[in-house]
Each structure stands twice: as structure tokens, then as C-alpha cells.
Amino acid sequence: MSEAKSQTARYLALHSDHVVARSFWIATFALLTALGAQVEIPLKPVPYTLQTLFVLLAGALLGARQGFLSMSLYLFLGILGFPVFASGGFGIAKLLGPTGGYLLSFPLAALTVGFIVEGRKHIVWLIMAMIAGLLVVFACGTIQLAAVTGLPLHEAFVGGFLIFSWWDLLKLGAAVAIYRQLREKASSP
Secondary structure, eight states: OHHHHHHHHHHTTTTSSHHHHHHHHHHHHHHHHHHHHOOOOOOOOOOOOOOHHHHHHHHIOHHHHHHHHHHHHHHHHHHHHHOOHHHBBOSSHHSSSSHHHHHHHHHHHHHHHHHHHHOOSSHHHHHHHHOOOHHHHHHHHHHHHHHOOOHHHEEEEEEEEEEEEEEHHHHHOOOOOOOOHHHHHHHHO
């Protein structure tokens, strides 16, 4: 590999301290979350998407601070009018609507995952961190869903939390596998 390619690879490494690499990965995970929103199985009032897969990975791979910044960037892009939310949605109205609590929780969920994972190597911590991140998403989402739609909390819990448990367990398993593969690759010479 040439010296220039080697230096570029170092600058863009996932765990590089270089500001270019950090900025690149923050933006990349924001864009991956936007793409995950477009992989959608329509369901009312909340669709199935792949967004939380990337929220979990952003927190675990980028750490608490950068994961938080990445998901904040994702929300900011949506507020600016980029169609980054499910069904090509965008704008402040989307954040104030029935699914807004889920979206608004993404920075906090990534922060939670990153905070729990930082400095811990065992897979149990990774799984616990990702479960905690999902609980943040579903608690915030369910509360806003109930508040905006007027659904009783138990109905919002069933329609905005329980219905997604199987789907999010699949995404959690995928996130753990992806994380472990990327960490293994990053630690090998």
C-alpha cells in the first residue's frame, strides 16, 4: 500500500483521534441512520425501520460523545428539510408528531450505549448497553405517542413498544455481530 493510501486509511480509521476521521464517522452514522429510516415496513402509528440498528452502532462504535453528535446531526438534517426520517419525512412537525419521541431519543440512546460500553470489553456489557439504548428509545417514543395521539398509556405501550420487541431483538443481535466483527478487524494488524 502506498504511503498516501496508508495515511488516508489511518486518518479515516474508525477509532482514530484525527478530527477528519471523527467528523467522517459522525456524518457516516447520521447518513446510515437516514438510510435505515427508508428501509421501512409501514405500520400505524409507528413503522418498522432499521434506524435503531445504526443508533446502537453509533453509540457502541463511536462512543458516547460522538454517537450523541452523530444522532444530533441526523435530527438536525431532518429539521433543515432533508428527507431523512421514515417515508422521506422531514421537519419539526415530524419531531412533534406521534413518532417524534422515538426520533428525539436517538442522541440520548447513542449516548447511553456509548457510556455503558466505554472501557468495557465483555459482550455482556455490550448487550446490556444496547438493551438500555433500546429502552431509552421506546420509553421516550411510547410516552410521546400516548401524549400526541391521546392513546391510553397501556395501548401506546402495546402499539409503540411491545409490537417492536421481536424486530428490535433481531436488530440488537445484528448490531452485536457487526460491532464484534468491526472491533475484531480494527484490533488485528
